[in-house]
Amino acid sequence: MLRAGIVGLPNVGKSTLFNALVANAKAQAANFPFCTIEPNVGVVAVPDERLAVLAELSHSEQIVPTRIEFVDIAGLVKGASQGEGLGNQFLAHIRQVDAIVQVVRCFEDDDIIHVSGSVDPVRDIEIVNLELALADLAQIERRMERTRKQARTSKEAQFELTVLEKLSAALNAGTSVRQVPLSEEETVVIRPLDLLTAKPLIYAANVAEDELATGNVLVEQVRAIADQEKAKVVVISAQVEAELVELPPEERTDYLAALGVKEGGLQSLIRATYDLLGLRTYLTTGPKETRAWTIRAxxxxxxxxxxxxxxxxxxxxxxxxxxxxxxxxxxxxxxxxxxxxxxxxxxxxxxxxxxxxxxxxxx
Known part of the structure; x- marks a missing residue:
């Protein structure tokens, strides 16, 4: 099952978004840092209108959608890579996911405290990405120490050391691993490290309800960063997602239309994640069930x-x-x-x- 980790600074809307996405999740959403300590996990059915159509044609007894697992990981802070704010524990959780959804606050609200005292998505992204990069650097350096000894007698170790040195130089220059051109052989070498900055990244720009359709200046700042990083941007509103959960399914489309959008954040995030990871869906159908299956392109x-x-x-x-x-x-x-x-x-x-x-x- 595809796993996406929801990360970001404290109080940017991660847990509110998570609760709304999985509807019946029990993550807390409070106005203080470190409300979420253990990662909350929720499995969500991937919306696919084709399934109901095929099920009717085949008179299927049941519909089985493909699923995606969202992991709500506690807020990172400056110094997380050195253990600040239980950072090492949280970073370990991120290593276990297939893609990272970084929630970025792009709304003003005096009633919701920002951990840094003001709303600045560029600064927030830099804090989170720096901590991920520092964690990767520490892991690469540890690996290089072991590999140097093996490289005296092993050509494979020599090759690995060359790759590690390339990545170390890139990270020190402020470049994420996902931005470094790597051959298939080089990619295989580093795969066991589960490097954080190598993971596909989606920025979820969290806006107020009345800016969901139009975005704002802060969202454009996020887009500019994503364009440089080979990342994607999805504009979402945790507030809207929380309200959608309370509505009957038949009223949700009208509510979204009134806001000027066609789909909710769940569909947008899943579509972006599938596109980023190069995933496809094929279908099977018959009297017993109609089902969706996820594969790589x-x-x-x-x-x-x-x-x-x-x-x-x-x-x-x-x-x-x-x-x-x-x-x-x-x-x-x-x-x-x-x-x-x-x-x-x-x-x-x-x-x-x-x-x-x-x-x-x-x-």
């Missing part, structure tokens, strides 16, 4: 089958494939077969977004 049919069960990949014969839009237009799988819309694809087929698949295999 470029996956071949046998690998996609293996997401369901490893035996499917081992015994893969072929994949019966149809595009979602073609199936809906045909009205049923039987009609689609009669119209020649269902294709038989082999082991070299690259699964596409929205493919509806039926795998044939031997065990």
């Amino acid at each position: 470029g996956m071949l049919a046998p690998q996609a089958a293996g997401v369901i069960h490893s035996d499917f990949e081992k015994g893969f014969i072929r994949a019966e494939t149809i595009a979602y839009a073609d199936l809906v237009k045909a009205g049923s799988m039987q009609a689609a077969r009669e119209q020649g819309l269902v294709r038989s694809e082999g082991k070299e087929y690259v699964v596409q977004e929205g493919d509806v698949l039926l795998f044939r295999f031997n065990i």
Whole structure:
């Protein structure tokens, strides 16, 4: 399951956003730092309107969406990499996620205390990113000490040392690991380190309700930083997300439309995360269930089958494939077969977004 860690300074709206995203989470949201000490974890169904349509066509008994896990990690502060504010504990939690969602406060509110005394997204981002970089530097330096000894007799260690020295120089120059061009071999070498600044990053610019559609000057400051860092920006409002939770599902669309937006923060964050990580969704449907499956872009049919069960990949014969839009237009799988819309694809087929698949295999 995809894991996204929600990080940021204290009192920027992390826990409020987390509670709203998972709806039934029990994270506290209070007006003081370090309210969240242990990471709160919530599993969220990924919204996908295609599932209900396919379930109706197939008369499915149930719908099973793909899911994403959000981890609410306590607020970081200056000095976190040296243990300030329980920083080492919090940084360890971040190493376990696939992507980082850094919540940045882009709203003014005299009733909500800012840990630094004023609202300044550029400063806040610099504080958090510096602590992540310092934590990476400390880890790289420890690894380099061990690798230097091995490099006397090992070519593999010599290569690793070269990569580590490159990353150390970049971090010292203020460049994140994700911005450093690395070959596939170099990427493999550093993967076990789980470097924080190597993880895909999304900035969630948290704005007031009346600025959700338009953004503001502070949001533009965040965008400028993201453009330099190979990161994405999603404009969200933790306040709006909290209010959406209280509304019946049928009223949420009208509420968002009144604010001038088409979707809530959950959809925006998930879409950005999938895009950043290069993820795709394929679908399976039948009388028992209609289900969504998450794969990496470029996956071949046998690998996609293996997401369901490893035996499917081992015994893969072929994949019966149809595009979602073609199936809906045909009205049923039987009609689609009669119209020649269902294709038989082999082991070299690259699964596409929205493919509806039926795998044939031997065990």
